[in-house]
Amino acid sequence: MAQQRPDRRMDPYAAEFWEFTRAGEFRLQRCTACSKFRWPAAPVCDECLSESYEWALASGAGTVLSWVTFHRRYFSEYPPPHQVVTIELDEGPIFVTTPVDLDNRGLADGMRMELAWQEATDRHGDYQLPVFRPSTTA
């Protein structure tokens, strides 16, 4: 069942990113002029200012850079304690996300993580939230 999540910040480029998640596709904008990946979704390439891009399928793999644990409640949808982790994707961008399926493992610097999905909904509609779990492949 889709879980209620705090509203996504929507703009025409973010809308495209989120639309792909409905099909379980984790795609990042890649400049078709200079090949640079970018995140968050943005109007032009910040390297070469080209407006042309493609939504390239990302590997969904990355390494842990840092994390925090919320003990204060800011959103009704996220009762504390809850963790947020920053992951450096293999494609380059750093992705802020929720760690899942940690079981009894703690997060660690450089830990390999992989993409998972959570059914989610907000005022913009149903979508899938990209979250990350410890890597199941070597």
Added chain:
Amino acid sequence: MTRAPDLERLRSLRNTAAIVGVGDTDYAADYRTEGGDAAAKGGGAVDSYTLAARAFKRALDDAGLNKSEIDGLCAGGPIAHERLSETLGINPGWGISGDAPRCLIEAVQAINAGLCTTVALVYGNAQRSMNTQYGGAQASGGESILSYVYYAPWGMTSQGALYAMMFKRHQLVYGTTEEQLAAVSIAFRKHASLNPNAVMQTPISREEYLQARYIVEPLRLYDYCLVNDGGVALIVRRADLAREGKQTPVNITGFGWSELNVDATQLRPRLKQFYYPAHHAVAAQVFGMAGVGPKDIDVYATYDSFSVHLLFGLEGFGFCGEGEVGAFIQDGRIEIGGELPCNTSGGMLSESYMQSWNHQVELVRQLRGGLGSRQVEGAATGQYVHDVAGKCLSLIYTKGA
């Protein structure tokens, strides 16, 4: 873009303007009123403009000036200079709205351009009365800094959480500990205990710091600034006019400005660089313009919405090596009487959350002298370091004649 500073042009502005008047509101008394806001005091209506006007009046009195002599106006906080101008009954020759270091730096330039001679910089913020939110669904600031709002779907919100993420990375890279971080909040609170206008004046021990609840781990309650109502005002004058005034002028001797906005939303400059490149660029400007270095700074102030701001700035500006700040801030070094007294009013953690406007007032007061037990002995050179999400600015002040 990083390039060598144009020190010739910067130095041409050195000591061309000075702060001749300061004023602030009754932070402590206003906080203690019912509801903790300035509105309850006296029972009348109060908003951010009221607080700004109160501080402005005090700064004028402090400077010994009449408001008819004010020909430039800067507004800080959730107020606009056009409305402030109307409220105060001033038609300025130049005006902007912005944060404290931006307004100070641009006031010096406006004075040098001949647009004005005497600028009032006035801040007012009834943030406690207005219940301003710095996290959650109503978080402010997302228009200019997207990371404040973009990650809400994952439950990531608040500037404090972003600084907690940054400090955690510093812990992982350099081994900095929460026990070491405690020294910041303890020092600033100790300073506040010497400041009768500080909102929080009761000293805290290391045990109390460590036993306090986490807000966003690894940051605890005492790592977070206050949210209170208040106003601050500064009067900046052209140097030749400043010398004729009632107060010992405090010269604006150096300044610098550098921002790291590329990849800011994905937190790259925050987590990969701790904003050091911005610090380095600003250090070259501000120290080069003022003709001093870290060893010459008698009193230091930093933006401190969170305790950890101090750590990154001290490393980036060369007061200690990268990764060494955890050890550097121990043993009273950052306390009054120590080698580098920091945030001597108590800062935003313990005096008042005036978004660094109060820090400028405190540096002026320290350089004028006569603060009693809070006085940094022989203070002649003070530095302010501003680093908000990679937007780094700094000012160096010196005691005038």
